[in-house]
Amino acid sequence: ASVVRQLALALQHLHGRGIVHRDLKPENLLMVSKATDADVKLCDFGLAQFYGEGEAELTGKTGTIAYMAPEMFKEGKPYNEAIDLWAVGVVLYILLGGYHPFDPLGSAGDEEVQTKIEQGKWDFNDVSWTHVSTDARALITHLLETLSSE
Template identity: 40%
Template sequence: MLNDDFKAYLGKRTEDNLSNKITKKKKRTKNDYIEDSLTGKPFGDFYEIGDELGEGGYAFVYRCEHKRSKDIYAVKEVIISKMESGGESTLKDEIAALKLLRGGAHIIRLFDVFYEDDHCFMIMEEMRGGDLLSRICDKEVYTEREARGVCKILFEAILYCHQKRVAHRDIKPENLLMVEADDDQSIKLADFGFAKRVTGDLSLNTLCGTAQYVAPEILDFQVEGYDERCDMWSVGVVTYILLGGYAPFEGEPDELAQFIIQGDYEFHDKYWADISESAKDMIHNMLQTDPHVRLTAIEALSCEWMGLSPEELASKDLG
């Protein structure tokens, strides 16, 4: 979420909430998704809760085990009353988005949803390798070839979302999770807390996201609305960090907002001299302030950089 100072500077936009009908399934198999079929039944009847994996302002994440199959999952427990105004609608949007995206190879999987009084339990696949930000910090050295592998997965994940007309709206390294600790290329897109179904061009108008990654059309008061193209700006920022080792936009809240709106960033020679020109061209095309000319996910997958041979790709240290 945008920090409080940044939100105070930018103000708050409003958005019409979409109603999402929740359907039911009658029978579960090991690989099925249960679309709220267990509503009203106790979570504890089916799962044994384990270690805490993380927590936020109104949510906790635990490891859990299915009592019958012994399969291991992660469960996100949301305390609905602790959410901000409109939080219940946001939660429904998150669940609806995950259901719609359930066939995506690079999207975290949702299996079950339980509602118990003021609590919602979301049963999801367990991701055991941490997040991309931690991996970047731990790895210290990321070659351009390795970064391209990560970008390919990210482009494919965003393409799948956008084909379903879902805007994620919070793309950042912390929301890219590793399936396994020993595999840099086993990545899935997670945390759909800001996700929203796009019903038409410029149908979104809520100020949301993370300050350094948010697209200019979300911040600019003169823009009437935005759509899923905002995600590709954030992907451009992530790619910049992967290859350069630092964020393209930094500063105090008011200064940072203006840098983003104006698209004011540089490829500093100290960090970018050894990076291929095609990589920089691709980032430049993703960080277009006009979303109409911004690179799309399908265009990114077919750009020159993605087609370079391993020998043509530079190697470089991060940090």
């Protein structure tokens, strides 16, 4: 819970300043020590961009496909900071379930993962989810909603 809470606070800070990260993934979360309560730092701002009034629209496939929100695959269509929240949903799913929601076996190629993301194909149908609270699963479900399902 602490990792996700700290990530949410980091995003609140960024989004409050009109910055979208665009490449959230576990590899871009650094623990400052090996302690179980270590602070988490968000890194790799190479794809980050300002957004909002007076800024260029955010468009295009940018980042790591396995963590990209479905709207990022729509050629020429603008998206906003919500894409970072989608990536938080993927990270939270991995932290609680132990595997990627769109690549459970870890063997799918980018094209297959993209197709599953665009189709919204994922579930909690695994024994590893029996220990996860209803609230946590509801949060993941909300974060991984596609625009077409809203």
